[in-house]
Amino acid sequence: MNTALWAVLPYLALTTFAGGLVWRYRYDKLxxxxxxxxxxxxxxxxxxxxxxxxxILLTALGHATGLxxxxxxxRALGMSDGVYKAMAVGVGGLAGLMTLAGLAILVFRRLTVRAVLRASLASDLVMYVLLGSTILIGLAITLSGNGHDYRASVAPWFRSVFAFQPAVDAIAKAPWAFQLHALIAWTLIAAWPFTRLVHAFSLPLGYLARPYIVYRSREASRGQALD
Amino acid sequence: MRVLAQMAMVMNLDKCIGCHTCSVTCKQAWTNRGGVEYAWFNNVETRPGQGYPRTYEDQDRWRGGWTLTRRGRLKLRSGSRLRKLATLFFNPHLPALSDYYEPWTYDYQNLITAPAGDDLPTAKPTAPITWSANWDDSLAGGPELAQHDPILKAMSERIRLEFEQAFMFYLPRICEHCLNPSCVASCPSGAIYKRTEDGIVLVDSDTCRSWRSCVTGCPYKKVFLNHQTGKAEKCTFCFPRIELGMPTVCAQTCVGRLRYIGVVLYDPDRVLEAASVRDEHSLIDAQKQVLLDPHDPSVIEAALRSGIPQDWVVAAQRSPVYSLIFDYQLALPLHPEYRTLPMVWYIPPLSPVVDAVRDTGFDGEDAANLFAAVEALRIPIGYLASLFTAGDPAPVREVLRRLVAMRAFMRDINLGRDPDESIPASVGMTGSQMYDMYRLLAIAKAEDRYVIPHAHREDAGAPNDGCSVPTPVSLPFPKVRQS
Incomplete structure (x- = not known):
């Protein structure tokens, strides 16, 4: 059971994620x-x-730091565990509250404004459920002041997944809330390519560097459209 | 000198009767799909009036186009690149659907299925009808609606009061396919581009990410967001037709035959300089200087060297657009002060002047009366100047004087009198020039109004695919997604 959850599921999710993104980009640019x-x-x-x-951008940054x-x-950089913990709870809690408040407003809007509701896709609903529950659990963990040190359980396992030697034992000893958070997050990652969340990979940073006016030749753009 | 070709259009506003045929045929061709019900790539608005979307010319509110920094550098009115990225998640200057209008249809089924009864069954509208793209058509709603016209508001109080002596004319609008397009510059994804071959500005639906900066960036509000596909859409200058040498749908179906389409040559390296001219009244001349004389041997040589095909150079020499702008000096750009160097030009209408003269009991065809009116009538001319010359009445007066002279000169000819050469001379033309101008404005045939060279496909890739039929050009129709 532990192997299935913590050593197989992550790879299934990551494969779906990567394959789904490639597929979506290849066949559904529109x-x-x-x-x-x-x-x-x-x-x-x-x-x-x-x-x-x-x-959510702050939260992503926080997760990258923590995991x-x-x-x-x-510790080597001179940051005591106490300071780290305070920062994680402080910044993480603030980011989580911002995210949750924003999401609540957006969900309320989507459900109550008729035109917005009618413009929604089924994938939006799935996305909202997965995203919302992940955020809720994550925020609850952060704010509950749970003393569990995830940097000794969840984080090593998370890194071990990318080293292709999943440390199942590490995550197995984490409290159930952390486990649930991770499980739903993997599901969200698997669903990612098939929802509107793909736009997260389109952050147009190139805009800062390119010339204002874009010229394209007819033949170049046609070639692009047909490939 | 680099040379690029640009498809451009001129509309002769005196001939527009406000019939909306261009809008309707355009809609049938391009926007009769889900998500763009509210979008009119071509619309006809009554001026004075609010236009579509409502008060779009109020750039303090909508922040379209370019402006100059204090140091004289050109910048987007909607803000810097960083600001654009910071407002990705919410664009504070985006018009809402209600600023365009809430589209509706009718329940026609009820006409067939209503039970028998005493009353005639009706087709009820599916949504409350509150506004539309041409709600204030022909001054409907009168001063209450027209007083919100941003152009009128910017004019002085005195002028607004004299609005009682109403004048009006119609202004058909499409995308301007600008030389310095602010929609292109606004797109964070780089999805909007200007084609090097013909200057047509298009949206690449594959790379548009729904950031909607283009809608704000365009001061003419001619980029629309398809709310079903989440992609921007805009006037395509009917490029699939243009590539085959056919006029755009709006031009071809125009009842008044008021549209002219032709090629102009321009120097892309002069665009930024022209758009950055400090004095707004000098912008028209600067814009004209970007366009090149296709009869000048050095321009021809440079054009050929830049890869413009010979037949395009010939088309540029025959271009009615070039004639109307330079030879006859009649066409003016719409809102040059937006600094986008728009490429749909307008011949301002003489009709407000003629109407004013006739309404006061004088002969509205008499040259002396009309010349005097062009000098005296400050309101309509001031209004036209706010549209076409950044508020400078002199160029508008010059155009109107030419139109008056043409009327008077042709009146003599039509009445069998000897033509009076002093009339064209008074506006710096010869009689034969004036007669040619009359022919182009009044009776030109389609081949003279539309001088459109074919797109060249023979140099396209895959030279030996064993098929003489050209590879299909990918149309910008998005797959309609079922929601």
Whole structure:
């Protein structure tokens, strides 16, 4: 059971994730979009969307720090575990609250504004359930002040997955809330390519560097469309 | 000198009767699909009026186009690149659907299925009807609606009061296919591009990510967001037709035959400089200087060297657009002060002047009366200047004087009198030039109004695919996704 959950599922999810992204990019570029519904409603979106996106970007940064940087590194850098913990709970809690508040506004908007509801896809619903439950559990863990040191259980296992030697034992001793959070997150990652979340990979940073006016020749753009 | 070719259009506003045939045929061709019900790539608005979307010309509110920094550098009015990225998640200057209008249809089924009764069955509208793209058509709604016209608002109080002596004309609008397109510059994904062969501005649906900066960036509000596919869509200048030498749908179906399509040659390296001219009144001349004289041997040589085919150079020499802008000096760009160097030009209408003269009991065909009116009528001319010359009345007066002269000169000819050479001379033309101008404006046939060279496919890839039929060009129709 532990092997299935912590050594097989991650690879299934990652394979679906990578394969799904490639497939979607190859065959559904027309569907690869944030599908903005700002045309229909702007007041709630103006509140919820920056709040959610700001929160989730912070959260992603926090997860990268917590999961990818071993505790030994922060200690070597002179950061005591107490300081780390305070920062993780402080910044993480704030980011989580922002994300949750933003998401709540966005879900409320999607369900109550008729035009937005009608512009929604089935994949949006699935995405909202998975994303919402992941955030809820994660935030509950952070704010509950649970004393469990995930940098000794979840983080080593997470890194070991990418080293192709999954440390099943490490995660197996983590509390159930952490395990559930991780499980739903893997499901979300597997579902990612098939939802509107693909737009996260389209952050247009190239805009900062390119010339303002884009010229393309007819033949070049035609070749691109047919390949 | 690098040379590029640009498809451009001129509309002669005196001939527009506001019939909306261009809008309807355009809609049938391009936007009769889900998600773009509200979008009109071509619309006709009554001026004075709010336009479509409502008050789109109020750039303090909608932040379209370019502006100059204090140091004279060109920048997007909607903000820097960093600001664009910071507002990806919520664009504070995006028009809502209600600023366009809530589209509706009718329940026609009820006409057939209604039970027998005393009353005639009706087809009820599916949504409340509150506004549409041409709601204030022909000044419907009168001063209450028209007073929100941003152009009128910017004019002085005195002028607004005299609005009672109403004048009006129709303004058909499509995408301007600008030389310095701010929609292209606004797109964070680089999905909107200007084609090097013909200057047509297109959206690549494959790379559009629904960031909607283009909608804000365009000061003419001619980029639309398809709310079903989440991709931007815009006027394509009917490129599949243009490539085959056919005029756009709006031009071909125009009842008044007021549209002219032709090629102009331009120097892309002069665009930035022209758009950055400090004095707004000098922008028209700067814009004209970007366009090149296709009869100039050095331009021809440079064009051929830049890879423009010979027949395109010939088409540029025969271009009615070039004639109307340079030879006859009649066509003016719409809102040059947006600094996008728009490439749909307009011949301002004389009709407000003629109407004013006739309404005061004078002969509206008499040259002396009309010349005097062009000098005296400040309101309509001031209004036209706010549309076409960044507020400078002089170029508008010059155009109108030419139109007056043409009327007077041709009146003599039509009445069998000796043509009076002093009339064209008074506007710096000869009689034969004026007669040619009259022919182009009044009776030109399709082959003279539309001088459209074919796109060259013979140099396309796959030279020996054993098939003489050209490879199909990918159309910008998105797959309609069922929601």
């Amino acid at each position: 569907g690869w979009t944030a599908r903005s519904s700002q045309l229909h409603e702007r007041r709630l979106l103006g509140l919820g969307s920056p709040l959610f996106h700001g929160g 990818l940087i071993p505790a030994g590194v922060t």
